[in-house]
Amino acid sequence: MATLHVLSHSPFTDSRLSSCLRIIGPDDGVLLCGDAVYALQQDSALQQTLERMPDSIGMYALQEDLQARNIDAGKRANAIDYPEFVELSCRFAKVNSWL
Amino acid sequence: MAKSLLIISRQAPWAGPGAREALDIALAGGAFDLPIGMLFLDDGVFQLAPGQQPQSLEQKDLSANLQALPMFGVEELFASQHCLDQRGIRQLTLPAVCVGDAEISALIDRYEQVITL
Amino acid sequence: MDCLTGQTMKFAIALFSPPHSPSSRRALRFAQAALSSGHEIVRLFFYQDGVHSASSSVVSNQDELDVAAQWRELLTTHQLDGVVCIAAALRRGVLNAEEAERYARNAASLEAPWELSGLGQLHEASQMADRLVCFGGN
Numbered sequence: 158m159a160t161l162h163v164l165s166h167s168p169f170t171d172s173r174l175s176s177c178l179r180i181i182g183p184d185d186g187v188l189l190c191g192d193a194v195y196a197l198q199q200d201s202a203l204q205q206t207l208e209r210m211p212d213s214i215g216m217y218a219l220q221e222d223l224q225a226r227n228i229d230a231g232k233r234a235n236a237i238d239y240p241e242f243v244e245l246s247c248r249f250a251k252v253n254s255w256l
Numbered sequence: 257m258a259k260s261l262l263i264i265s266r267q268a269p270w271a272g273p274g275a276r277e278a279l280d281i282a283l284a285g286g287a288f289d290l291p292i293g294m295l296f297l298d299d300g301v302f303q304l305a306p307g308q309q310p311q312s313l314e315q316k317d318l319s320a321n322l323q324a325l326p327m328f329g330v331e332e333l334f335a336s337q338h339c340l341d342q343r344g345i346r347q348l349t350l351p352a353v354c355v356g357d358a359e360i361s362a363l364i365d366r367y368e369q370v371i372t373l
Numbered sequence: 374m375d376c377l378t379g380q381t382m383k384f385a386i387a388l389f390s391p392p393h394s395p396s397s398r399r400a401l402r403f404a405q406a407a408l409s410s411g412h413e414i415v416r417l418f419f420y421q422d423g424v425h426s427a428s429s430s431v432v433s434n435q436d437e438l439d440v441a442a443q444w445r446e447l448l449t450t451h452q453l454d455g456v457v458c459i460a461a462a463l464r465r466g467v468l469n470a471e472e473a474e475r476y477a478r479n480a481a482s483l484e485a486p487w488e489l490s491g492l493g494q495l496h497e498a499s500q501m502a503d504r505l506v507c508f509g510g511n
Contacts, residue, residue, distance in 0.1 A: 159365075160365070160370070165395070165396055166510055166511050167511075173266075176297060176298055179357050180360040180361050181361065182362075182364070190399060191395050191396065191511045193511075239402045239406035240410055242403055243403065243407045243410050243412065246504055246506055247503075250368075251367075251368065251369055251504065251505075252504060252505070252507070253264075253364065253370045253372055254371075254372060254506065254507040254508060254510075255266075255510070256372055256373050256507055256509035256510045259499065261505075273421070273464065274421070277420065277421055277461060281492055281496075284491065284493055288493060290500070369505045371387070371505070372507075373389070373509075
C-alpha cells in the first residue's frame with residue numbers, strides 16, 4: 158500500500174520535505190510541485206540527497222513548475238503533466254499532500 | 257467497511273486556526289464512528305505539551321478539544337518520538353503512543369487515506 | 374479500481390488554500406485533468422483558507438487568471454457537488470445569503486452552485502471516493 162507524497166513548499170525554508178524523507182516508505186513516491194521543485198536545483202545538496210534515494214522510490218516533478226523556474230528534472234526525477242499526476246494518484250494506494 | 261483516515265497534525269497550537277481545524281476533522285470523523293487516527297508530527301507535537309495557557313492570547317483552550325478525542329471514539333493517537341526529542345518534550349497531555357520514523361511509515365501504510373495539515 | 378486497467382476512479386478533492394495561492398490553481402487543473410481522463414469527482418470540499426476559493430467576491434484584473442471564477446465554471450459545467458465548510462467559511466467572512474441574513478451581515482459572497490455544510494461532508498466524500506486528494510499550502 159504505497160503512498161504518493163506531494164510537496165509544494167520550498168525545501169530551503171520549510172521542513173516538510175525533510176520530514177517526508179525521514180518517514181518515507183521503501184515503495185512510496187514523491188511528487189514535487191510549486192516551490193518544492195527547488196529541491197531539484199542543480200548542484201544543491203538537496204538535489205544530491207534526492208539522487209541518492211533508493212530506486213524503489215519514484216521521484217516526480219510537475220513539468221509546469223520546473224519550466225516556470227528554469228529547473229531541470231535531472232536524471233532522477235520524472236517531469237509529469239496533470240494527466241500523469243492523475244494517473245499517479247490512481248497508481249499509488251493513497252495521496253499524502255503535505256499541506 | 258468504512259475507510260480509515262489518518263490525520264497528521266503538523267501545526268503548532270497557537271499559530272492560527274490550523275491546529276484546531278485539523279482536530280475538528282478528527283472529531284467530526286469520530287462523531288460519525290469512522291476509524292480515525294491522529295499523528296502529531298513536527299511542530300504539531302507542541303499541541304501536547306503541558307501547562308499551556310492560551311488565555312494569555314485570548315484563545316480558546318485547544319487541550320479541552322484534544323481531551324475530547326477519546327470520547328469521540330478517536331483513540332488511535334500517536335506522536336513522533338523524533339519530533340518530541342528534538343523539542344525536548346517529555347510529558348504529554350494525551351495518551352499518545354510515541355512512534356519512531358519507521359513506525360510512522362508503517363502507520364501511514366495501515367490507513368487507507370491520509371490528510372497532513 | 375485502477376486507472377491503469379482503464380477503469381474509472383472516484384476522486385474526492387479537498388482544497389485548503391485561497392484562489393491566489395498556486396495550489397488552488399493546481400487543484401483546479403488536477404480536477405480538470407481527472408474529468409478529462411474519464412474519472413469521476415464525487416465532491417469538492419473547500420476547508421480552511423480554501424473557502425476563499427469559492428468566494429464570488431474575488432475580483433481579478435482582466436489580464437490575470439480568475440481561479441475562483443474557473444472553479445465556479447467547472448462546477449457548473451460538470452454539475453459537480455461543491456461544498457464549503459460552514460464553520461471555516463463563517464470564520465473567514467465567506468457567507469451565503471442565508472447566513473448573511475442570519476448573522477445580520479450586509480454582504481453575501483457565496484452563491485450557488487456552492488453549498489455551505491459541515492465537515493461530515495468531507496468524511497462522506499472520502500468514504501465514497503477511491504482517492505482523497507488534498508491541495509493547499511503553496
